[in-house]
Amino acid sequence: MARRKKIYEGKAKILYEGPEPGTFVQYFKDDATAYNAEKKDVIDGKGVLNNRLSEFFMKGLNHIGVPTHFIKRLNMREQLIRAVEIIPLEVIVRNYAAGSMSKRMGIEEGTQLPRPIIEFSYKDDSLGDPLVPEEYIIAFGWASQQDLDDIVALALRVNDFLSGMMLGVGIKLVDFKIEIGRVWDGDFQRLIVADEISPDSCRLWDIETGQKLDKDVFRRDLGSLADAYTEVARRLGVLPSNVTHAVKPHVIN
Structure with missing residues (x-):
């Protein structure tokens, strides 16, 4: 299998050349960074959750007529996107x-x-x-x-x-x-x-407790980032409702 051409690597994602002109493959990493990358860690499963959640939001925006670069999810960690x-x-x-x-x-x-x-x-x-x-x-x-x-x-x-x-x-x-x-x-x-x-x-x-369910959990050492992101995905129906913790999350196709 031919090695894909890397176009760009950021703190949380990698862009590869897409299968068609005008497309990229966006890969979600497990890396977590804060304070302009002064604080770093690897959170097992974070990339899987963010890939699926971003797909969920982008598809919703496309559906209501807000244009996005999202084309489709390819697998657990990758999306096909429009080059912009x-x-x-x-x-x-x-x-x-x-x-x-x-x-x-x-x-x-x-x-x-x-x-x-x-x-x-x-x-x-x-x-x-x-x-x-x-x-x-x-x-x-x-x-x-x-x-x-x-x-x-x-x-x-x-x-x-x-x-x-x-x-x-x-x-x-x-x-x-x-x-x-x-x-x-x-x-x-x-x-x-x-x-x-x-x-x-x-x-x-x-809304009820004020519990943080975002990257501030990592920034401020407030607990498990994987648990926080899993809770967001569970509430939105991206994960099964009985899931409360997913270190290696299984998402709904």
């Missing part, structure tokens, strides 16, 4: 104060914000992914004003979808981040949701 030109920004949507926002603004974690707040950070680990204003984004040519308007509209639609889905299973969507990619249909450009949507990229708290 990634805009070098993380798009952060906040519904409640938490994490860096609480530290910057002196707002108690868990405080509900008056409306969803969207922030942009420049994707550069060596700089610590700094927050950037729209003025920088336009001046440096990362995106146009029309792009930003479209990105905000996409982000708010993703927020509505995820918030409602999580509320239905007793989870509060505190915040999340997404990446946006450009695709071209002839001379026409479209913006679509790319990368992943998983507990790695969201803050998820149990």
Whole structure:
């Protein structure tokens, strides 16, 4: 069997050349990182869970007309995705104060914000992914004003979808981040949701207890990350309802 060509390797995923032009295979690793990779570990089964959860969210978005790069899941750890030109920004949507926002603004974690707040950070680990204003984004040519308007509209639609889905299973969507990619249909450009949507990229708290069900479990040494992600998958129906712990999870096809 021929070795696949690696296109890119990040902290949590690897991109390989896809079987058709304009496609990639996205592989989910078990690596867990925090604080710009200053804290690292390998969590057995994490990649399997994130692959399946990201598939679940991306398919749901596609179904309601929010375009994503997702084509199909190939196996337990891999997805076939559309190749996109990634805009070098993380798009952060906040519904409640938490994490860096609480530290910057002196707002108690868990405080509900008056409306969803969207922030942009420049994707550069060596700089610590700094927050950037729209003025920088336009001046440096990362995106146009029309792009930003479209990105905000996409982000708010993703927020509505995820918030409602999580509320239905007793989870509060505190915040999340997404990446946006450009695709071209002839001379026409479209913006679509790319990368992943998983507990790695969201803050998820149990509505009743406040228990954290996201990567803060790893960041703050609050217990088993595998257990937290398994609980999210179980509530959403991605895992059988009787599963409470899955070090090597068995997911529903």
